Amino acid sequence: MRYVMVMNAKGGCGKTTLATNVAAHFAQQGYKVVLADYDPQRSSLDWLELRSTDLPKISGVAAYDDGLRNVSRDTEVMVIDAPARTHGSEMNELVRRAETILIPVVPSPIDMKAAAHFMEEIQELGRVQRDQARLAVVANRVRENTLAFESLDKYLGKLKVPYLSALRQSTNYLRAYQRGMGVLELPEYLAWPDWQQWEPITKWLDSKKSQPS
Numbered sequence: 001m002r003y004v005m006v007m008n009a010k011g012g013c014g015k016t017t018l019a020t021n022v023a024a025h026f027a028q029q030g031y032k033v034v035l036a037d038y039d040p041q042r043s044s045l046d047w048l049e050l051r052s053t054d055l056p057k058i059s060g061v062a063a064y065d066d067g068l069r070n071v072s073r074d075t076e077v078m079v080i081d082a083p084a085r086t087h088g089s090e091m092n093e094l095v096r097r098a099e100t101i102l103i104p105v106v107p108s109p110i111d112m113k114a115a116a117h118f119m120e121e122i123q124e125l126g127r128v129q130r131d132q133a134r135l136a137v138v139a140n141r142v143r144e145n146t147l148a149f150e151s152l153d154k155y156l157g158k159l160k161v162p163y164l165s166a167l168r169q170s171t172n173y174l175r176a177y178q179r180g181m182g183v184l185e186l187p188e189y190l191a192w193p194d195w196q197q198w199e200p201i202t203k204w205l206d207s208k209k210s211q212p213s
């Protein structure tokens with residue numbers, strides 16, 4: 001089983017948005033996917049309830065309550081939506097099994113400062129240092145040609161971890177959420193700019209670069 005985690009200590013940066021979209025991507029590829037929600041707000045599980053049975057199936061686990069105990073053994077990809085404010089030993093415990101960790105950051109000075117602390121902490125983890133988990137960052141809710149994005153872009157570009165993409169702020173994310181879909185499952189005429197921005201993320205996820213050797 002492959003473990004893909006979406007994480008950042010900061011609230012509201014797009015963890016659930018990324019986790020649901022990543023789960024939809026793997027389900028579209030035919031994998032048996034479980035979406036594990038560690039956040040008692042249940043936003044990922046709420047999204048799953050909105051998902052039509054006509055779409056590739058994703059199972060949900062209320063990991064904030066039961067951990068990962070009730071996960072079916074034939075699961076191929078486990079996508080984990082981590083809660084905000086994870087830190088210290090709790091963070092250590094949470095990443096115990098993660099092999100691939102995606103970190104969304106939104107363009108705001110407060111979020112960037114918080115992300116800088118988080119990046120320092122996560123890069124220090126034994127699992128990451130031993131190359132048992134691979135990290136990547138994604139800019140989220142981006143508005144092109146703004147100073148806030150310019151400064152985030154510069155900051156993420158200087159990190160030692162891959163900076164995969166900048167996802168625009170788009171109502172397509174709200175639309176997709178309301179339908180239990182990923183933006184890659186929305187019609188192309190509507191979501192093609194988002195499809196383009198997701199390409200480097202799915203390419204990385206599907207490559208060996210996101211999986212420890």
Ligand SMILES: Nc1ncnc2c1ncn2[C@@H]1O[C@H](COP(=O)(O)OP(=O)(O)OP(=O)(O)O)[C@@H](O)[C@H]1O
Nearest residue numbers: 010011012013014015016017084141168169170173
């Ligand atoms: N690229 C985007 N374009 C437009 N809206 C977005 C985008 N990404 C996220 N959002 C919206 O921003 C809000 C916060 O996103 P999300 O819930 O994914 O963040 P989160 O990190 O999971 O938050 P929390 O810490 O509360 O769990 C949501 O309303 C979501 O729909």
Ligand SMILES: [Mg+2]
Nearest residue numbers: 015016039043
């Ligand atoms: Mg969330």
